[in-house]
Amino acid sequence: MKLLAAFSFLVAAVSANSWASAHRERAAQTAYVGRLMRGAVPTNNSQLRRLEQNNGQNMNYEIDISGYSVKFEQCQLVKSFDEDLAGQEDASTVLATKRFAIFRLCPNNACSSCNYNYGEYLVDLDTYLQATVEYLKDYQEEMCNTCNECQNTNDDQNNGGRQLQNNQNYNVDCSTCYTECQKIANMETNGYLDATNFLECQLIYSPQDDSVADLYAGPICASQGSKIKIGVFTDQYCTDLDASKDPDDYLVSEQGTQMKLSHALLKLTYMDTCISCKEPQNANNNDQGNDAQDADDVIEMCETLYNSGAKCETTHGFNNGVSNYNGYENQLAQEEVVCDFVQSLKSGTYDESGEIIVSGASSSIGGGNSTTGGQKFALCFFILGTIGLAVYAGVLHSKLTKGSVNFSSNGGNLA
Numbered sequence: 001m002k003l004l005a006a007f008s009f010l011v012a013a014v015s016a017n018s019w020a021s022a023h024r025e026r027a028a029q030t031a032y033v034g035r036l037m038r039g040a041v042p043t044n045n046s047q048l049r050r051l052e053q054n055n056g057q058n059m060n061y062e063i064d065i066s067g068y069s070v071k072f073e074q075c076q077l078v079k080s081f082d083e084d085l086a087g088q089e090d091a092s093t094v095l096a097t098k099r100f101a102i103f104r105l106c107p108n109n110a111c112s113s114c115n116y117n118y119g120e121y122l123v124d125l126d127t128y129l130q131a132t133v134e135y136l137k138d139y140q141e142e143m144c145n146t147c148n149e150c151q152n153t154n155d156d157q158n159n160g161g162r163q164l165q166n167n168q169n170y171n172v173d174c175s176t177c178y179t180e181c182q183k184i185a186n187m188e189t190n191g192y193l194d195a196t197n198f199l200e201c202q203l204i205y206s207p208q209d210d211s212v213a214d215l216y217a218g219p220i221c222a223s224q225g226s227k228i229k230i231g232v233f234t235d236q237y238c239t240d241l242d243a244s245k246d247p248d249d250y251l252v253s254e255q256g257t258q259m260k261l262s263h264a265l266l267k268l269t270y271m272d273t274c275i276s277c278k279e280p281q282n283a284n285n286n287d288q289g290n291d292a293q294d295a296d297d298v299i300e301m302c303e304t305l306y307n308s309g310a311k312c313e314t315t316h317g318f319n320n321g322v323s324n325y326n327g328y329e330n331q332l333a334q335e336e337v338v339c340d341f342v343q344s345l346k347s348g349t350y351d352e353s354g355e356i357i358v359s360g361a362s363s364s365i366g367g368g369n370s371t372t373g374g375q376k377f378a379l380c381f382f383i384l385g386t387i388g389l390a391v392y393a394g395v396l397h398s399k400l401t402k403g404s405v406n407f408s409s410n411g412g413n414l415a
Contacts, residue, residue: 063306065277065302068277068302071104073104074345074346076102077097079354079356080096080098081095098354101123102345103123103305105277105302118318123308123310128305130199131301133199136268144185148181191257194266198261201216201217201218203215204232213234215234221352228266276299277299279299312338
């Protein structure tokens with residue numbers, strides 16, 4: 001029984017070590033990538049991609065991504081240790097929920113077959129949503145301005161089905177755009193609130209009863225990370241999700257009218273997203289998300305996302321990434337860590353709430369479910385060692401038993 005107990009203890013110890021090792025590695029990766037993300041803060045356009053090199057001479061080296069388009073891949077929550085929470089006496093947990101978005105830069109017109117010469121990037125979800133929603137709102141506004149031009153023309157016969165093109169290179173179908181633009185303009189009148197109004201965590205319900213918690217609304221990852229929605233939280237930082245509640249049940253207008261969320265604009269940030277990074281050639285100002293005042297041909301949204309994101313480029317054959325330019329040595333040195341972490345997010349290391357998924361003694365690191373070689377060796381060593389000890393104990397017990405019989409047959413004499 002002692003041998004069996006020892007064997008059970010050893011197996012449990014190896015299994016626990018496997019889980020602990022996986023947990024530590026994932027937590028370390030999460031913390032490290034978190035530090036990378038905190039350090040990747042967009043600066044002004046003149047500082048972003050201009051480097052000094054070659055004997056002190058000022059040389060302009062620009063990472064040109066104008067030939068690529070942004071394609072959304074995945075949204076993922078990750079819970080990891082947070083020093084600030086650990087230092088708060090009234091904190092209910094030491095795990096902070098971090099929100100990430102994974103996107104690709106695909107060669108233009110190739111979002112549907114983006115399998116080579118692309119870059120893969122990890123950015124915090126807030127940055128991703130702020131950048132894309134700002135672009136899409138400007139895009140939407142310009143579309144409706146152009147649509148109004150259709151309606152104001154006197155030549156109804158010629159413009160009924162004609163397509164006009166605005167300075168966003170956006171084709172407007174004059175025969176259908178008016179209805180869509182009217183829905184946008186009259187959204188609140190019709191009882192809807194734009195879901196993009198809740199990109200930042202905000203209070204949606206404050207009961208008079210102090211025993212009932214306040215409720216907040218903020219972005220969440222849904223459908224295994226393929227969608228972004230607005231969820232209900234029980235804390236002001238939107239970390240404690242209450243999946244049983246629907247934000248539509250708590251939204252009211254200033255007049256007290258019950259409201260519902262419209263996800264039409266929010267869906268464009270993740271569903272079939274393929275936004276060209278190239279500035280329109282006829283852009284003559286800095287409006288509508290364009291960035292015509294700088295020297296490049298890249299729209300502001302792409303600049304923000306690219307310069308804020310942790311990068312995984314050389315693995316995918318990305319031709320125009322940081323590997324071609326001096327001044328990005330640190331990013332290149334850490335690229336493998338970023339690629340591994342991105343792959344671990346995509347391979348299902350975390351569930352929708354951000355918790356690590358651990359199944360038995362296996363771990364999911366770098367995209368595969370495996371037990372390390374050292375863990376396999378230790379487990380085999382302990383199993384074989386335990387079996388050997390059991391065999392030796394059986395032989396020893398047999399010898400001792402025979403010895404006791406001979407001793408009794410001699411009547412107790414030691415001769």
